Each structure stands twice: as structure tokens, then as C-alpha cells.
Amino acid sequence: MTIQPHLYFIPLNNQLSRVQFEQGLALGWLTEDEINKVHRYKAELAQHNALQVRLALRAVLSNHSDVLPQQWLFEYGDKGKPSLSAELFERSGLHFNLSHSGDWLMIGVLPCANLSAKYVNNKAILFGLDIERVRASTNIQPILNHYFTDGEVADLVALPYVLQRQRFFDLWTLKEAYIKATGKGLAQSLSSFSFAFTDNNVFQADCFSVAKTASVAAFESAVVNTAERAPSAILCRHDDIHFTAPTTDNSQWTCRFGRLTDTYRFSFCIGVNTVLNEDNGIKRDNDNLAAGVNITEPIMVLTSLAQLL
Secondary structure, X not given: OEEOOEEEEEEOOOOOOHHHHHHHHHOOOOOHHHHHHHHHOOOHHHHHHHHXXXXXXXXXXXXXXXXXXXXXXXXXXXXXXXXXXXXXXXHHOEEEEEEEEOOEEEEEEEEOOOOOHHHHHOOOEEEEEEEEEOOOOOOHHHHHHHHOOHHHHHHHHOOOHHHHHHHHHHHHHHHHHHHHHHOOHHHOOOOOOEEEEHHHOOOOHHHOEEOEOOOHHHHHHHOOOOXXXXXXXXXXXXXXXXXXXXXXXXXXXXXXXXXXXXXXXXXXXXXXXXXXXXXXEEEEOXXXXXXXXXXXXXXXXXXXXXXXX
């Protein structure tokens, strides 16, 4: 059984006009609750971004299903992780997650309809992702001391100073992707798990393996800093990251990170539980559930909200 992640990178239009905003609402895709959440933001820019995020998510999900954009219904975990309603998940077999930072929205979809019922019924697949804009103003030292493991800190400070901030944001996106996948959020201590990098290297764009992208040239105008390279989703190799999970974690993980531009990092984590709930109890599957699921290279697409609509 295979799972192929689909990762979408969508520039947010910070110049959305009032007419465009009203046209987005007039599509009738959002529930009344979602519309209220959009209007709850005080800043106009925040309202416009909230609308674009919700429209894009529904459009992307419908690209992978016969469900219409206005038909999607969502549920939220104890810590706010969104998922499809039970009925729509059973119909579509889709896991998803999303993140946005600065000018970019990232949406990930895992089509899991081909998996056996035990993976679906027990929600054995965990998925989280994160995108972050590198900010020169971020004081990384107190964050290192509070949220990172001793090994992560030691590896980071062993790097040349000019590379330490790059390593920090790579680590941060990986850690965010993991706690979003588990659904625990910051209730999961960020120092209870760790990431190490082969030979303690900080990878540059030309060191990455390039996965599938679409229409890269069309998005050069989305780069705010014209000194940056054009957006192109570039992913690390499988063996570049070594993940040590918390002792209570019963999943096997695939964790990857990459670059979208010189200042945007992204990561995703996919876990397959090796313990299932059966007969109201906990039973370990001796056949090793995770060994039966293969996570393939992702399909990565750069698109726009206009194209999605």
C-alpha cells in the first residue's frame, strides 16, 4: 500500500481588493461559522488572508475528490487540528494539513482511499506540515534554550555563525510539522523529540533533490524580494534527517524538509501507527503495520488561488 503526498504552494494576494473579497464570499463555499471567523479578524489584510486560505483548501480537496468545494465539512481536535468530518473522510479517504506564513500558503493532501480499513477506521495515519519565513529579527537564543534538545543545540552552535539561523528555521519547521501531525500542538514538549542532520550539514538549494513542480515561471512575480531566486519547491533527500521520537510515540515516521525560496522553509511529517485500537483495548500488530505502508516522493505544485478557482 502506498501513499503519495501532494503539496501545494499558493501565494497569498496581499493586494486583494474589496470587490475580490466580496466575490470570494459570494461563491457560497464557506459555512456561516467560517464567514464569521473571517470577519472576526480586525485587520483587513488578516480577513483577506483568512478567506483565501479557506477557499484554497476547499478547492485543493475537491481536486482529489468528487466532493464539491461547498460540501466539505470539518472537525477539530482538542488542540485545534482540523480534519474532515467522519462521513466525508470515509467518502474521500483524504488526510490534509495546512500552514501559512508571510506571503505563502502550503496545503498538503494524503490520498489514503487505497489503504485497508484498519488504517482508516483507527485513524492510524498522522500528517502535519509547516512553512516558515526566515526572519532576521528573531532572537533564536532563548528559543533554543527552551524548546530544543541538548543535541540539537550542540549541533547548531557547532556550525559557522552564518549558518546557525538557517539550521534554526529548518529545525523549527520540522518540530512544528511533527506536533501538528500528532494533533497535540504545544502540549507536546518540543524538547521531547529531536532531529539530527547527516554530517551536521546545512543544505543549500543546489544540494536538494527536486520533485515535481508546475508553472514555476508564472510565480516569479510572487517573490517579494527580487534578489531571491524564483519560487521552486526543493526537497531534501530521505537520508538527510534522523528523527528520534518521544518514548510514548508508537508511530513510524517519514520527515522531510525543503526550500521554497531563499527565505521560506517547509517541512512535513507523516506517521503510521504501529498500535491499533481493537475490541476496546490496545493491541500491537505483530506484522508491523508501518512496514505495509510506503510513503513515496511527494508531488509538489506551485499554483495560485485564481487557478484553483
